[in-house]
Amino acid sequence: MTLDVIGLAGFNYTFDALNENATPNELNQAFSTIFHSGSNQRTMMLLRIISPLFRYIRTSRDTVAEQAQVVMGRIGKELLSSSKAAVAQSEKEISDRSLRSRNLLSLLVRANTAPGIPESHRLQDEDVLAQIPTFLVAGHETTSTATTWGLFALAQEAEIQSKLREELWSVETDTPSMDELNALPYLDRVVRETLRVHSPVPAIGRVATVDDEIPLSQPVTDVNGDVHHSIRIRKGQNVMIPISAVNLYKPIWGEDAEEFKPDRWLSPPQASSAIPGVWSNQMTFIGGPRACIGYRFSLVEMKALLFVLIRAFTFELAVPADEIIKKASIVQRPLLKNNPEAGNMLPMLIKPYTRI
Template structure:
């Protein structure tokens, strides 16, 4: 990731924020929300920036849609950097998208729809119990509403969904009488330490030699990974036993089917009619589990929390969304196709994921000299005009997802506002964004785009539909007390208390009937 001048790199000639001492701009990223910093840099210096990361080393920040499209389309020439990949594998394991792909096709997602509704209904019942309880904190201005800290409940619900959809296992996280879920606690620990990086953590990322000095977060992550690996091995053993029982001695693909991710992977490992070259070892199967847990649980939970925050702050959006949901002819549990035909629900989900993309940025490295095309000509620090960006092997590129999703040059002066109506009349500039879903970078783009985007969208729509038909929402604190943290994950926190984790206090009341609208 570090790339000195003698390599021939010219990134240091590109306009960007002024370095601040020997640590370049690392201290600024450590002291402030990275995405807030990225957005300010893009507004001040444009969509093409050279940023000093440490000493004399620079990285290219790309928010230019044409340039980003080129990088994503040539994923072999612009892969994830090996040091970043190693760090990701240390946390999540060596997950491979090609192994996970069978579980994320349109047919498989439709088959999971009932799980989304079942678990959201279970969450609704628990909140209804709170509303009916005499020992619940009530809103002084509306005694029919009770206090709920939403993020913890959403985390439990999405973990239970992933348990069934991914592993055909009931994690029972929503059970109020159940034991704390060890797997969920391990995930929480990983996100907590990676969501509050220290200067030493940044040095680990940008200067690999410093990793001989272990940080506190690194030790906690290593412990959490051991917990996840142990539980993962238990899940694999259970899946093998179930596979043998289902196949009645003849373990071949034609003799049994599976909807959940783990069973699909175990089948590929055990089936007699699968060639050895396509067979997975237990270690390869194990490596997929943290990836799916993180992608299918944490990102969806964070997006749903941002959805509730958005509609709680915008009651007119909430009312319009509820009216559309009650007008749906398919009642409590519409099919995925019916949900996709609800235009305002689609606009609200798109706007939530645009403004609050769960992952805020991605990093790529350059493996061969190239000229990255740009939408328009630009001038470097020496006054030289360019029609593209010259890069050399070893250069590093950051694509600031949220900064692109919120770019005023792309979306207009109201880019930072939550405005679902924009999706019925998108600005022409938004069509140039090379995302795999909609005109946003939320799920990335190209062949390396997020393979689980259909899963996330389907679960988000089913959950939003069910919640809005059941409850009305309002913030239980002054809106100024809530901020959207974008470190490890984009999620609401109490201002000044981000290190305490996600927090969204809401007043939640029942929607008594359709006639109440």
């Protein structure tokens, strides 16, 4: 569903991912290839982060991923070309701005071709094309995974699931607006707690552009007995930001940090205010000038998904909770502990809900 949403909202492109009778979409298949979770690829990914030398070792997956990227690049060029044509046509024929195409790519193309912009500020086609996979990836994999973990959490907490369902049924329409969804306090707390406990992206990398020194909140003692109050970073050095570790840090969130408790957001711990995240005192969407540009879109999409699903169905785990493990391949997906090679899955017992 999230792939269909970002396809239409982002690029006016139909994936037809929810239509099981549709011809398999090659871009959808390319994404599935790139995001398939497996223990072997995770090991190689970690080795490549630790040492650049491992990046020169080719694997069979590298070839498959490169083929998928070729498909993504070709379709990206088609999307850009059609978007440019549509924008040019709309500028000629439509004077009412409200009737113009407002998908993400059209807005980007229109802004990039607006009169008065210095040539040095315009994006080249290759720069625009580089954004398409980013928006497609960030716009569907993260929200899909976050919603999955939300259902995982709710399936283990029948009372929380029932309380949420009652609030959702208090809405008088089946198609609430963004403002109506954002006005539901318990839904908001459930989403905040889901994204804190089950951050879709557990960690993210950055590259230092200058030499720097990072102060520590608490001093650390190394193996030589030397005490450090900061960490020196060299230009070009890879830095990993541990999103999940910060979101679950017990000195901030308490001894129950790893437990799913939406009502903790009625009075979040004071220490969490120091977390430099762009949203909700957590690092899920990162912070600063390179924070997630689409986090508001993701939040309302996740709320809309839960609104529809929790009103219509009840969810229970079909296996014990400790049988579900997390494996990360950019995003953190569920696998079965006793059968990880089966791929990403979250067995559920789903029953239609009848309101009495």
